[in-house]
Amino acid sequence: MPTIAAPVRRFGETSRCDAWWVQPLVVAAGLGLFVVYSTWAAFQGEYYHSGPYLSPFYSPELFGDSPHAWFGPKPAVWPAWLPWSPAFLILGVPVGFRLTCYYYRGAYYKAFWADPPNCAVGEPRGSYLGEQSFPLIIQNVHRYFMYLAVVFIGLLAHDAWKGLWFTDPATGVTSFGVGVGSLVLMINVTLLGGYTFGCHSLRHLVGGRSDQLSAATPLRQSTYDCVSCLNRRHMLWAWMSLVWVGFTDVYVRMCAMGIWTDFRLL
Amino acid sequence: MKSATFRIWRGNAEGGEFKDYSTEISEGMVVLDAVLQIQAAEANDLAVRWNCKAGKCGSCSAEVNGNPRLMCMTRMDTVPTDQPITIEPMQTFPSIRDLVTDVSWNFKVKQGIPPFTPRPADAPDGTWRMQQRDVNRVQEFRKCIECFLCQDVCHVLRDHRKHGEFIGPRFLVYAAALEMHPLDVADRVEALAEADGIGYCNITKCCTKVCPEEITITDNALIPLKERVVDRLYDPISKLLRLFR
Numbered sequence: 001m002p003t004i005a006a007p008v009r010r011f012g013e014t015s016r017c018d019a020w021w022v023q024p025l026v027v028a029a030g031l032g033l034f035v036v037y038s039t040w041a042a043f044q045g046e047y048y049h050s051g052p053y054l055s056p057f058y059s060p061e062l063f064g065d066s067p068h069a070w071f072g073p074k075p076a077v078w079p080a081w082l083p084w085s086p087a088f089l090i091l092g093v094p095v096g097f098r099l100t101c102y103y104y105r106g107a108y109y110k111a112f113w114a115d116p117p118n119c120a121v122g123e124p125r126g127s128y129l130g131e132q133s134f135p136l137i138i139q140n141v142h143r144y145f146m147y148l149a150v151v152f153i154g155l156l157a158h159d160a161w162k163g164l165w166f167t168d169p170a171t172g173v174t175s176f177g178v179g180v181g182s183l184v185l186m187i188n189v190t191l192l193g194g195y196t197f198g199c200h201s202l203r204h205l206v207g208g209r210s211d212q213l214s215a216a217t218p219l220r221q222s223t224y225d226c227v228s229c230l231n232r233r234h235m236l237w238a239w240m241s242l243v244w245v246g247f248t249d250v251y252v253r254m255c256a257m258g259i260w261t262d263f264r265l266l
Numbered sequence: 267m268k269s270a271t272f273r274i275w276r277g278n279a280e281g282g283e284f285k286d287y288s289t290e291i292s293e294g295m296v297v298l299d300a301v302l303q304i305q306a307a308e309a310n311d312l313a314v315r316w317n318c319k320a321g322k323c324g325s326c327s328a329e330v331n332g333n334p335r336l337m338c339m340t341r342m343d344t345v346p347t348d349q350p351i352t353i354e355p356m357q358t359f360p361s362i363r364d365l366v367t368d369v370s371w372n373f374k375v376k377q378g379i380p381p382f383t384p385r386p387a388d389a390p391d392g393t394w395r396m397q398q399r400d401v402n403r404v405q406e407f408r409k410c411i412e413c414f415l416c417q418d419v420c421h422v423l424r425d426h427r428k429h430g431e432f433i434g435p436r437f438l439v440y441a442a443a444l445e446m447h448p449l450d451v452a453d454r455v456e457a458l459a460e461a462d463g464i465g466y467c468n469i470t471k472c473c474t475k476v477c478p479e480e481i482t483i484t485d486n487a488l489i490p491l492k493e494r495v496v497d498r499l500y501d502p503i504s505k506l507l508r509l510f511r
Contacts, residue, residue: 009425015332015352102489106469116421119472120332120357128426132465140500143493200485204493211448214397221399231485 009122011114020118028111030239031104034246038091041249045085050255051262052163053181056188057249060155061086068159094245097149100142102200103238105131143201150202153193160185166264178266181251188241188248195237198230267292270342272304273350274312278363285309286350291342298326298337301353301365313364321478324413328365329354334415334476356418369414375433378461382444383452400448407443407487409479412436416473416483422466432463435473435483442487445494459495467492 014020041048041057048055049066061068063075064086074084098104109115116123131139163185166177196202207213207224214221230237254260267290276285287304298316305312314337317323321339330340331352345351359367388395416435422428433441441462445454458464467488474483481487497504 009357015329015354017331017346017349017352018333102469102492106471106484109468110470115468116425116470116472119419119421119470119475120329120334120424123421123425126426128422128428128466130422130463130466130468132431132463136468137465137500140492140496143496143501200489201493201496204490204497208490209494209497211446211450212397212400214399234485 011122011124012117013122014120016118016120020121024111024114024118027107030242031108031111034242037246038249041253042085042087042091043083044253045087047253047256048086048249050181050252051179052165052167053179053185053252053255053262054159054162055249055252056156056159056185056192056245057091058085058087059159060090060152062089068162093145093148093152097142097145097196098238098242100139100145101238102142103235105139107235142199143205146196146199146201149196149199153189153196156185156189156192160189176266177264179262179264181255181262183265184248184251188244191237191241191244194230195234195241197227198232198234198237199227200231200234203227203231268347270300270347271350272300273352274301274304274309274365275354276309276312276364277361279361282361282364284352291347293343295342296338297330297335297340297342297345297351297353300342301337313362313366315366322411324411327356327413327415327418329356329418334418336413336415336478339478356414358418358420358424359414371429372412372414372417372434372436375437376440379433379437379441379444380452380454380457382447382450384449385451394449396448403486404443404446406481407439409481410436410439411479413478415476415478419472419476420467421470421472422463422468426466428463428466432466435467435488438462438464438467438491439481439483439487442491445491455494455498458491459499464488464491464495 038057048058049068054061054066054068058064059068060070062070063073065073069086078084110118114124115128129136131137160182163182164176164178165174166179167174203224206227207216207220210216213224251260255262269288270291272287272289273284274287276282287308289300289303289307291300298319301312301314305314314326316326316338318325319338321336324336326337327334328337329335330337330345334356337353353365355361355365355367359369359371362368384394387393414436417423420434422432423434441454441458444450444452469484469489471484474481474485477483
């Protein structure tokens, strides 16, 4: 292909007269706040469960001290010098899924790397590799995180189900009920499901890869249509689920610390 | 009648400067109307490319207040007139004169993409059978009017000048229209990854935002093509499955 040489604009240089810097600033603030809070919450290693509720930052709890732990307490082989939290074992999956998500990639390249700062605004660097070579070529691993994220949706749905069963501390009897926390967990898995099942990689794998989807089974065609429908609002699902998963951790934490009371609706 | 000041780029490949022109604005005018009014009254030598004035020929692409737009589809009541309105040529392509740029690079790129290659005819009379559902997906891409605004705003071309390594969103859409066509049998996936440089796209969606035909370029063309490249080159499970097909 022929090349075209032309003067390149300096960082931030643009003829745009609108507030182009607001969008990347809001994205940087939103993502930055979430990263700071979720890192802090993951390092706490306590106040992550309350009654039947388990914080999504700690689910599935493979090892830990709560009744939700699958395999008992912290493994003895865990090095003493290494900080411990049940969240460390599982947070890589949702973090990897969001980090390699097509929507978030575009958003954080703009917000944190100014590549570009916004559309038609000059950039700080002259060199550019994009996702064509190392290191960002690794972003192509996204579909593998998606496979794991789908499994996590099932696990979080199970958590939401368990959040409907309350044990009476006096009698030890477990009965069905609905608390505010039950609704918080159900909304959480719904929003995360909307985000995960609208994934671009999933859309490709369930039907997008085929040029003759009409030859596929009706179930596969419907699945592709559903995923495409969710995919149209992928950004909205991404933000709603991000905010709510953070809030869900806050809710469980506040209840566990006794600062908030979980009101029973049923 | 209201008046507005237009700050229009005057120059050529060697250089130039912005010049201010004032003209009267009436209800229903678009930016192109104002520019042609200025050309008729104040700057007879102003070079501006235009044709249909209906957003279908893709000729009057320019940057209005820094935003890549079709001048004929930018209504004056959407542009603030309390300060000069900047009109520049597209920054991604070499200037010829004033608002006119040399977009011939695009036509050379298009020639490098393997053309539509249908499978053998389905019927003895040389015709094919397709399902509407399968064609619907590529119909969206055929709305493209080749205004090259997406090429202009793409930072890979605009800021990083990767014209030699990246074909840009317009031609990724073109490749998607061919690659996803139910009759087409040509294989463009490896070329997309290597010669066409699809990996340079970092999904900023600027191309989608400026498309006057509202083609969902990033979500419906670029990302599906990126996923096909992943299938072919980066996903070991897909590679393994292909061995058994």
